[in-house]
Amino acid sequence: MRNPLTHILGVDSNVAVLRELVRHGGALSASDIQGRSGLSRSGVRLGLISLEKSGIVVSEGSLATRLHRFNTAHFLSPQIAALYVAEKDRFTDIVESIRNSAGTQRSLLRSLWIYGSVARKEDGPESDLDIGLIADKEYLSGLVEAVRENLREPAARLGFLPNVVGLDLEDVSRLARDADPWWLTATLDVVVLAGDRPEEVPVRDRSHNYG
Known part of the structure; x- marks a missing residue:
């Protein structure tokens, strides 16, 4: 009772x-x-x-x-249903905040994606939200700074901890060539939010230059 x-x-x-x-x-x-x-x-x-x-x-x-x-x-059905709606809406808001986190520099992104335990649907209460982005070398540092800064407010409001990793095209080519374990894991299960899948970026870049 x-x-x-x-x-x-x-x-x-x-x-x-x-x-x-x-x-x-x-x-x-x-x-x-x-x-x-x-x-x-x-x-x-x-x-x-x-x-x-x-x-x-x-x-x-x-x-x-x-x-x-x-x-x-x-x-209790209205209250329980509302809990699940709020849970779903929160994650939607998290994803949208990441999708828009580059702001006016979004067109400079080669790829923006979520990876790790959240992408695999294996995250727990203490999990970081792993975010990867790829951009040309001259834009990379500015984009990473913009994404981190623009995520401060939604991260505090929605209760998540973003972990942003930025890579340029040389980084991506090297990681792919060396079959780097982190890279293989980070590209296995991904949620792409902008641009290409991360493992396709170097291929597309070479096609653009030499195709």
């Missing part, structure tokens, strides 16, 4: 299952939830059992075709 949120949101799998159901807005199978959330099969099953007991999730159909949905009639 007193603390129903403990039972609804007190386990990671509950939070993840509920997030996918709220964001989808309709009925999903357990396998759909698993694919969307990245949880294990057992994690989804345990989450659904707990959430059904709390009444925040309702299920229908036979065992083979069972579907699950967020219970919008639950007494």
